[in-house]
Amino acid sequence: MGKRLADIGLENTEDNRRKYRQLLFTTDKELGNYISGVILFHETVYQTSEDGTPFVELLKQIGIVPGIEVDTYNSRSPSYEAILENANVLARYASICQANRIVPIVEREIPPDGDHDLERCQQVSETVLAFDYEALADHNVFLEGTLLKSNMVTSGQVAATKAIKEQFTKATVTDLLTDQLFLDYERASQASVLRAWVGKDGNVAAGQKELLIRAKANSQASLGKYEAGSPQGKAGETGLFIKDHAN
Structure with missing residues (x-):
């Protein structure tokens, strides 16, 4: 803020x-x-x-x-141990939320910081998603009563080669095919x-x-009904990336 x-x-x-x-x-x-x-x-x-x-x-x-906002944020450079630990923490958080009649939003925090390419981001996104849902099942979380707050699959902000919008759009859609999607705008x-x-x-x-x-x-x-460029906003051409962003 x-x-x-x-x-x-x-x-x-x-x-x-x-x-x-x-x-x-x-x-x-x-x-x-x-x-x-x-x-x-x-x-x-x-x-x-x-x-x-x-x-x-x-x-x-x-x-x-x-x-x-009741949860904390994940590691930026996930090792196997970090992904596993974060998945279990998120699953415990989700279980506690449901026990208190709160709908948990499970967020796989994968920031756009870094020099990673598109393929690396997609690999990490899919891996983290798989770990998250396995942990949710292990903790007896009612999956239909959860929401996934997802990330866009993009190359890093300082990547040597940036993916074009058609590439990261396809990568994101591919990643989301199995997600229960919650869009955060x-x-x-x-x-x-x-x-x-x-x-x-x-x-x-x-x-x-x-x-x-x-x-x-x-x-x-x-809903897939947006026409590119239709609204002309005050910050329409302004980049929204914030380095090391946290709410």
Whole structure:
């Protein structure tokens, strides 16, 4: 959040973070047609709008299911031991979530940092996925009651040769053929919103308009109906990669 606010020249204060989240969560109810759930950070769960309405309630009012970030992140350079350990930790986490009537989102965190090629990313993605689901079965997790938060299969950000979009699209689809898919458009949804808002109260409506445009485009993409270049967002040509990213 600090990096995103810095990008538009805002100080990373709790109130600025709250104002930005209020912009997102008070957008027109149409937003609920395109976004089904939001993963909230611990701070966000307890924040309220200016009129005192909890953010969790605002989300419910527009038909969006609120969730909370409860897991930690995986190793960036997976050895066999690291993959096995992370899979078992994720499986235990999923089991605990289900025991408490929470739907676990199992995330195989494979960041785009590094100089790896497309083939290496696909190999790691498929291997981690196999380990994850074996561990989930071993821990008696109800698989139909879980969601997989997947990654795009791409070459590394500093790879000597970058895969073109047709190549990484095919690699990602191949990887996802056996997945129970949960699509996360968090960064893609917010970049244009921030550029339109830039922390000014008078720009809240402009930011919300950008959110609706991008959310609709992402929803269409998940259904295979998106036409490339159709929405012209404020950050349409801006790279969204953040080195060593963590929520």
